[in-house]
Amino acid sequence: MNDDALITLDETSPLAYLARAESEAANPTHIDFSIASVVESIAVIGAGTMGSGIAICALDAGLQVTLVEQDAGALDAGRERILKHYERKLNADDVAERARRLVCTTDWQSLTHVDAVIEAVFEDLAVKQEVFQRIDKLARPGALLASNTSYLDLDGIAGATKRPRDVVGLHFFSPAHVMRLMEVVRGTESSQQSLATAFVLAQRFGKLPVLTRNAFGFIGNRVYSAYRAQCEFMLEEGAYPNEVDATLQAFGFAMGPFAVADMSGLDIAWRMRRNRAASCPTDVRYVDIPDRLCEAGRLGRKTGAGYYQYGAGSKHGQPDDMVKAIIDDARARKGIVPHRLSFEDIRKRALLTMVNEAALLLEEGVAARGPDVDVVLANGYGFPRNQGGPIYWAKAMAPETLSRDLAWLAEVSGTGFKPAGRLDLVLGAG
Incomplete structure (x- = not known):
């Protein structure tokens, strides 16, 4: 490989992309x-x-x-x-x-x-x-x-x-x-x-x-809330917390969403959901598994139990039969027949949800540039830097593939899922 090829490879790498995106985010020209x-x-x-x-x-x-x-x-x-x-x-x-x-x-x-x-x-x-x-x-x-x-x-x-x-x-x-x-x-x-x-x-x-x-959750919490909700959908459908977390850790996240929730405390999001309950539309799919955990006193690491069970002083949780029973009960109450979700399906659904929400943020003008979303997710939410960010990840896909995959995501996500209408804002970003 000649020197020119090496330079090109370096300039288009995820780390070089993020470095450029961070510099531009910190110094907006307007x-x-x-x-x-x-x-x-x-x-x-x-x-x-x-x-x-x-x-x-x-x-x-x-x-x-x-x-x-x-x-x-x-x-x-x-x-x-x-x-x-x-x-x-x-x-x-x-x-x-x-x-x-x-x-x-x-x-x-x-x-x-x-x-x-x-x-x-x-x-x-x-x-x-x-x-x-x-x-x-x-x-x-x-x-x-x-x-x-x-x-x-x-x-x-x-x-x-x-x-x-x-x-x-x-x-x-x-x-x-x-x-x-x-x-x-x-x-x-x-x-x-x-x-x-x-x-x-x-x-x-x-x-x-x-x-x-100004918008609910701004950039980071807006995208992360959609991502976490999608992971909760997958619990209803057949996955368990350790399977979702293991899949996303394998992609490069330091922690999966359920381990993160235990670390942060499940009561924080629970309080936010209760505060917003009156204003939330009734036709949006809602997973009550986190609520049932909180009602059982399982608020995460600080109580020794959340999605996982924690030994005294331990930061590493273990799968728990009580959590499995709460999830199984939630499926039964909704008449959901669980099915196995492959690691590939889990990974795609989580990442595509981030991409879809990023596209909505760009459509609504909440985020000014696609790379800004990647900067926030990589620096505040544990998105693996060697993957660049959800926008960078999506741009590696052919437009027709991304469109098809997002249509599939909308179908499996159920009622209330809002598909982005301007994928060009994602694919043309950066």
Whole structure:
């Protein structure tokens, strides 16, 4: 093979594609970074795990940080969490320097002088709206107001203020001080200056920012929710959690979706489903297996049981007859006669679902570019980097093959599945 062939191969490899896509995502050409506001001080609302992680990001970036909580006990726990993090990593002088730039308080008046405010409270729209009403009364004019929401309506949050132009979403991934990805969410009224400030701040934090418009779940959680739902369909039809997880691990995922659910906690998604129940259409296929697990107290690793059973202190679950019985009962209640799903069918259904949802995001303008979807999935959701991402994976297929496979996916997925209408947006991406 000559040198030219080697160069061509390298430039079109999944890793080279992702590197280029990441650079382009972090530097969108339509955002004028020169109009960004200067941010040297920041307030983080909420001293929980996420808020503490965001505070660490800001301290590492050299900012003055005010950590605000309404509960003194929670505030003390957050401060201790932050300082212990630094005590494990830095010498005493550097720990002291970080501590001098960190103010922990229950006094919301401290918001009046900071350049930016990031909210990191409980993922509930009414709670976040109440917080933003308080922020709106106190934050100085022109301060960047950001929500760390991972799936809620940013416009609904911004509407709690009299200055929605200053509001953006900054969706950090957990742990916030470790994960590189950040979704920058553009609300309907977010100004160009606010977006520019958000991107510059994200880069100062050492993050990889990806722009998304406001929509349920934005890019990452929207695609992952569809993927997880498809995997739940397959449980109803004949697969078991360990079979689905093993198939996707063989493809290159570090963990399958059910092991991930156990690690995250099944109650998080359960709470979200209950919050959305009233607004969900009744003709959409719904799998209640996760609900039955939660009702049985199986919330994942933290309770020692979820989709798998966990020994004391173990992170590696084992298949459990109780889970098998819950799944078998769910099939029987719906009159489903189970059949064996091949590894190839499991793999194709999971990946094609991601591709279909990515195409819908492009059609709706939630994602600006196909490669942005791949950047989010590869950096935040464990999609194997050596596979490039769902868009990259789909582009290796002939258009007629992809169209045929997605028609098959729609047929096996049942009621409520929305097939993408613009596959050209996928095949022409990147």
